[in-house]
Amino acid sequence: MVNKNTKITQVLVKYADLVKIFKPYTFEYLTDDNLTIGDVATNNNLDVEGFVREINELLKEEMDRDLGEKNVSELLDIIDETYFEDLIDEMPVLRIYVEKFIDSKDTAGSEVIEVFESLVEQVNSYIEYAKETLHPLVKAVIDGQDKNTITPSVTKQAELKRGTLDVLKRLREKTNHYVAEDATAETQFLYSRMNAIEDTILDMLLLETKTYKEVMK
Structure with missing residues (x-):
């Protein structure tokens, strides 16, 4: 407790x-x-x-995933195979819903679309950098390479993380924390999906941060 x-x-x-x-x-x-x-x-x-x-x-209602007992290599695999794949699959689908259910001619709607597009770009940039650059470098450190070689890459990851968090905050502001007044069923569904994908992004960023802190000890 x-x-x-x-x-x-x-x-x-x-x-x-x-x-x-x-x-x-x-x-x-x-x-x-x-x-x-x-x-x-x-x-x-x-x-x-x-x-x-x-x-x-x-x-009391949660299942303990025992992530605290996983080593760095296991955490990287979880991130790659679960979080990255989920986001890569889900973001394009959510983009379709945004285009379909949000009125681009409405000022507030156009702002939601703009911020969501920024989120897609930011998340894609994060995943691409982690998969192509950072994760391979971390695995090399696990195999014995000097950990100081990944310091610049971890710094870059922190910048991408901050950028992602900034966009998530803006999206929450533009969507009234994913609660729309007089919303249609379609908009309520969309906001629910946005809320869920935010959970995935935040969880992914938390595990990423934990991983790099472990390897940099």
Whole structure:
């Protein structure tokens, strides 16, 4: 179970589905390892004890994926075979839904389309860089290469991560946290899919960050 001093990253590495409870309030755990559950509650004027209790109730429902016990090579395989493949398959489908269900002639709609296109571009850039450059370099370090050789690539990954988080924040703002007033069934479906793919992206970024920190120790 967790308490107010539990770090967000410690929770999400093992219970990734809990990202849904934190993301309305912050993405900062992806750049700040010391951010605690209490910090999030305090920063958002939430009842700390109530927030901790809600998280513990959700923890009881989650299956422990034991990701905390995986080594770097295993984590890379999980990222490649699950997260990257899911995003590569899902993003083009979601783009079709955005084009079909969002009115490009409406100012607010055109802004949603623009930001979503930025997200597609950012995620594709991240995945391409990780698959083609960073993951092979990390595996070389695992096999004995000097870990200092990947420092510039890890720095580049951090930049791509920040760019992705910035676009996700903008998309949440433009979609009112994926809640549309007087929305059609189609728009509600679309926003639900956006919300779900955000979960996948955030979970992927968390595991990526954990992986590079492990290999750089």
